Amino acid sequence: MDKTWTQDLLDFLDRSPTCYHAVAELAAKLTAAGYRPLQEQESWTLTPGQGYFVVRGQASLAAFRVPEGPWRGFAIAAAHSDSPTFKVREEAEVSGAGKTMRLSVEPYGGGIYRSWLDRPLSVAGRVLVRTAAGVEPRLVNVDRDLLVIPSVAIHMDRSVNKGTALDPAVDLLPLLGMEDKGAFRRLIAAAAGVEEADLVTTDLFLYPRMRGTCVGAAGELLCAPRLDDLQCVYGCLQGFLAAGTGQSMPVLCVFHNEEVGSGTWQGADSTFLTDVLSRAAAALGRTGEAYQTSVAESFLVSADNAHAVHPAHPEYADKQEFPVLNGGVVVKYNANQHYTTDALSDAVFRELCRRAEVPVQRYSNRADLPGGSTLGNISTAHLSIPSVDIGLPQLAMHSCCEVAGVRDTEALARVMTAYFAAGIRRLPGGGMALASN
Incomplete structure (x- = not known):
């Protein structure tokens, strides 16, 4: 090739x-x-x-x-x-400890959960917006490093390298940033090019921000x-x-x-x-x-x-x-x-x-x-x-x-x-x- x-x-x-x-x-x-x-x-x-x-x-x-x-x-x-990925729920924002804001997500398919930790993530998918002609779907992609799912430090979980189980409802909610109520919906409305009031509902998913690349001594492998x-x-x-x-x-x-x-x-x-x-x-x-x-x-x-x-x-x-x-x-x-x-x-x-x-x-x-x-x-x-x-x-x-x-x-x-x-x-x-x- x-x-x-x-x-x-x-x-x-x-x-x-x-x-x-x-x-x-x-x-x-x-x-x-x-x-x-x-x-x-x-x-x-x-x-x-x-x-x-x-x-x-x-x-x-x-x-x-x-x-x-x-x-x-x-x-x-x-x-x-x-x-396999994670679907973002409609009521997405979840207040976390330390005045942080996370997103409520649910696993889609059978993914390897640990592979999603400690790397830049973002969200993309489609939204349904209200128009004069009816409800219209639009593709959206927040095309920047937006989220991260941080691991628990080894000092607090000494068994982590022995195969710590990850609970999707606890351990896999991505960190959006510091608490700012309504920030996520504003981001999605802006990505869709509409007013927040016209944003009806969403089908949004997490995705890793890494670009696919070739690796290997002769560049013979794809990593993507x-x-x-x-x-x-x-x-x-x-x-x-x-x-x-x-x-x-x-x-x-x-x-x-x-x-x-x-x-x-x-x-x-x-x-x-x-x-x-x-x-x-x-x-x-x-x-x-x-x-x-x-x-x-x-x-x-x-x-x-x-x-x-x-x-x-x-x-x-x-x-x-x-x-x-x-x-x-x-x-x-x-x-x-x-x-x-x-x-x-x-x-x-x-x-x-x-x-x-x-x-x-x-x-x-x-x-x-x-x-x-x-x-x-x-x-x-x-x-x-x-x-x-x-x-x-x-x-x-x-x-x-x-x-x-x-x-x-x-x-x-x-x-x-x-x-x-x-x-x-x-x-x-x-x-x-x-x-x-």
Whole structure:
């Protein structure tokens, strides 16, 4: 991955402090590439050869490109826009000891709490403001070092290095400053460019102020917030935009709320993906059985980062199937189908990697250490198609600062370019075939 592309990824991460900003960045990149926005509340008229995108809830996005010629099914890639963090409550200000002011927050997702201590933080997200036309959402980012969550000194907690438990309701409230009632709301109103009286409500989250950077003797490692899962979002987007015309309709879907179960109107456990596919097909004259046959020749790549073997704790990894940083794209496998990969979808994806000359690795959880799941098996509960779970290897997953390999993003972009440019068809005997342009 060249330096220009690496810097573009780091800039994307920096401009995406929350899921709302990430989706706004995606929409801007798609618009710059000629894609047109569609509104769910309006009728759709689609033109062959044109690309489109739909945003739901400002935090989920689905993009697709209408083929100019005959096409079979949908080539879908899905990733997620959210990362573990802390949500700021509406009644945010909490008076603290020593005439201080802290913010009331609640954990969002399963983060590594200690990683948030003793570093500059700020808040970003969206607010709803009152206008003459109605209630209007606006993105906000207090773009300066604003907050800190201070540790308790070792002199007062001699067991701190033995693993002191952190209580989110006590230990993780960020310090805003000295007591000044109403200061936080004034800051947010100013960031939104409105009067305080017009600030109706908020969806605000903490984020670390560090910029992503390259580390390592040869600069071969990425050290940045939100690599899970914006690194996959970025790699899939690059492949989606670079791919030529194939025999399938390319679809890129980025869901919100994966870190909290996906059970929202904009998550993978919603009708968002099926709504977009069925409406796009209907606008092109494919309804009823014609739509169902298109679904039958479709495929899903669920892209969410994977655990690399840890340099200090290799015992947490399976002894045979563990990925390494800069070792290429990871295919994730679980016997209990917490990942959707099976032999068929694995074979299809590996053939794509072979064609793209991309290194591919395999990941399984250690048999006695159950892992998490992804949006893949949630999505396929709504859209019954073969699916493969993949990701990029990383360390410190769910820390506010994660580590990944520089070269792996390019590997993902290359195989996704091949995927979106290919066509997939079902074979009568249960197999699948890949076609080239």
